[in-house]
Amino acid sequence: MSGPAPANRLVVPVVVLAVLLAAPPFLSSYVLTLLTQSLIYAIVAMSLDLLLGYLGLPSLGHAAYLGVGAYSVGILTSRYGAGFGTVLPVGVGLALILAAVFGLLALRATGVYFLMITLALGMVAWGLAYRWVSLTQGDNGISGLPRPDVPLPWSLAGAIPFYYFALAGFLLALGVLWLIVHSPFGMSLVGVRESETRMRTLGYHVWLHKYLGFVISGGVAGFGGVLWAYYNGFVGPTDLDLSTSVEVLLMVALGGRATLLGPALGAGIIVFLKNLVSVYTQRWLLILGAAYIGTIVYAPEGIVGAVRRLSEATEPAPARPEA
């Protein structure tokens, strides 16, 4: 957990990154689209991993923060013609504020009650998006959103440039979250997950650590939401309904909690599965539920968790920092 990752653990991520960088020209536009969606959902899944994996808090309302980020794009660009430079900080800032408010309510509970409260708060956010028609245009959503205007020599209108833009956003979120989970604060989150009572008597203000983790998680999800709206060119209530929250939760569980890259992998699997399956059936949620049950029963640590456990048998664990 602590200390730098061993070099051999970096091999797979580096190869994957190289493939992600080199692949676009060889992919069909359909696959590229799914890959872009995966990268953006990976941001949201990793943000939930901070909560579920590291803090042990299962949230079923994470779509709310994605929604705030996405509606920030929708409202600010359609009404005020705001540019990316304004929308990004406002979107992330509003998601942080929403998480700061929701966190005050949700962190009064633990376990399944925490789950229920986050579910209820997520439904409140969905209800606002659906019913506050003057602001959100209700069920119709806000369409015709432009691609972000960034000071780059090329336009993000095309699929390939936007893919790289999403990849950059993914890497930024990954870098920030990686730093947080490997920091002293990140270690404290794991301690809270393992034993709140011990953390308290050691001298930790446990609530504060949970709260900060909750707020940061919401902010990162809001960042994902901003990219999502720019990608779709549209934002509507379906972006933040319950099934979105469930899908994100499944991405984390499937890929492997407390691994960051696991949930990112889970996001890719779910996005591709969802799109491939819905060609054949309308019963996507049924498949989703079955995948969830299968994960819990057969791979409770998720894919990356299981792979790590198998490889750790052969890998000596370094503990001493090099710095």
Add this chain to the structure above:
Amino acid sequence: MSPASASALSLSGLTKAFGGLRALDDVSLEIQPGERRAIIGPNGAGKTTLFSLVSGEQAPTGGRIALFGRDITRLAPHRRAALGLARTYQITNLFPRLTVLDNCLLAVQALSPVKLHLHRPLGRYRALFDRAEALLESVGLLAKRAAPVRDLSHGEQRQLEIALALAGTPRLLLLDEPTAGLALAESQMMVALLKGLDPAITILIIEHDMAVAFELTDRVTVLHYGRVVADGSARDVRADPLVQEIYLGAMGTA
């Protein structure tokens, strides 16, 4: 009351009721700085409840707790820790899925503002690692630092409990049955470890093993049904007929 002359721990009229049951009933105690005091008593006497009230994990029904002259009756547990209070648990309370070193790091950073740093990897904080490894060495666990705690023997976990409690350089240390469940040799190691602690640390120790209690402490307080029924030197308490009847007698003489 100035901190210089104050008791390390002062309990006055401390009461904890669970419904109609008084787990602690009007307990008053003064522990002097540097004192080593044992709390003994049969199961259900209220010993662990007493610790939970002092550490702040449970709120008292009545009475007052002062730590080095400061009233901490309503203070949150983490604030008490910051004032120099540490405890161990009778039922080992560690982070079982984390490594021994990570357990220690969590304890070492607990009272430092570093615990809220999120912009640098923990691996860069060399001083934390040095302190954690020094602690592990002092309890004889340095060689096991990379092992997950759940893979340690029970005895090693008890030693790690001590290391975690010492991490914040406490002024008052509450030890809840440090030798519980240990084999004789392990128990002797634990006693040697505790005897070697800085004499400036005030220690309050719950102990079932009379020999251990009398070896580690100069003064013994006997709890029975939540009340203090005897208080004095080991010899006096041993000789007290009431104590012999309710406790030592039941256990066989120590």
